[in-house]
Amino acid sequence: xxxxxLLLQKNKTNEMSxxxxxxxxxxxxxxxxxxxxxxxxxxLKKIFKANELRKFEHKxxxxxxxxxxxxxxxxxxxxxxxxxxxxxxxxHLYVSNVYETFNLAIENDCKIIEKPIQKKGDPDTxxxxxxxxxxxxxxxxxxx
Numbered sequence: 001x002x003x004x005x006l007l008l009q010k011n012k013t014n015e016m017s018x019x020x021x022x023x024x025x026x027x028x029x030x031x032x033x034x035x036x037x038x039x040x041x042x043x044l045k046k047i048f049k050a051n052e053l054r055k056f057e058h059k060x061x062x063x064x065x066x067x068x069x070x071x072x073x074x075x076x077x078x079x080x081x082x083x084x085x086x087x088x089x090x091x092h093l094y095v096s097n098v099y100e101t102f103n104l105a106i107e108n109d110c111k112i113i114e115k116p117i118q119k120k121g122d123p124d125t126x127x128x129x130x131x132x133x134x135x136x137x138x139x140x141x142x143x144x
Contacts, residue, residue, distance in 0.1 A: 029067075029074040034133035035086045037063035037079040043132055044068060047105050048093070050075070071095075090136040094124075098141040102127040105137070118143060 021027065034040050041063070044050040050068040058064045062079040069075075070093065080086035095101040098116045106112060106129065113136065116127030124140040131137060 025074050026072075029076050030089070030091060031076040031078070032089065032133070032135065033078050033080050033084050033086055034135075035080050036133070037066065037077050040077060040131060040133050041066060041068065043108055043110075044070065044075070046108050047101060047110075048095070086133070088134040088136070090138065092138040092140070095139050095141055098125050098127055098139050101139050102129065105129045105131075105139075110137075 032040070041050070041052070045052075045068075048070045050070045053067040053069055053074070055066045056064045058079070064078055066077050067074055068077065073093075075091075078084070102116050110129040110131055113128035113130060114126070116125050116139075118125040123142055123144040125143050126138055126140040128136060128138045
């Protein structure tokens with residue numbers, strides 16, 4: 001029993017001295033698998049001023065894994081494969097100016113779902129659109 005406790009104590013010491021995640025990363029990050037990852041990455045850089053942190057490519061040059069920082073959040077993306085097919089999701093992002101962000105998305109060929117509006121009782125002004133991969137983005141700015 002003493003040996004087990006010693007091993008557990010040693011593991012705890014190692015866990016505390018070695019970070020379990022990269023510095024400034026959230027514990028939970030959305031992961032998108034899309035048919036044309038580079039096209040989506042380019043779009044997100046334009047709309048949200050996303051910064052590329054890490055990128056790994058397949059031998060054929062497509063994105064195996066990329067990490068983008070959007071404001072204070074990390075978004076992970078990869079190209080679809082036979083084993084990992086593309087799928088869509090819904091994401092919500094707070095932005096400093098919902099109208100500006102929404103218009104930039106539409107100017108870059110995103111499809112309108114709902115123009116920014118503040119609904120009764122909602123402290124946020126929200127708009128939504130589909131990106132080039134079919135993902136539903138809800139963008140909002142807290143106004144009250």
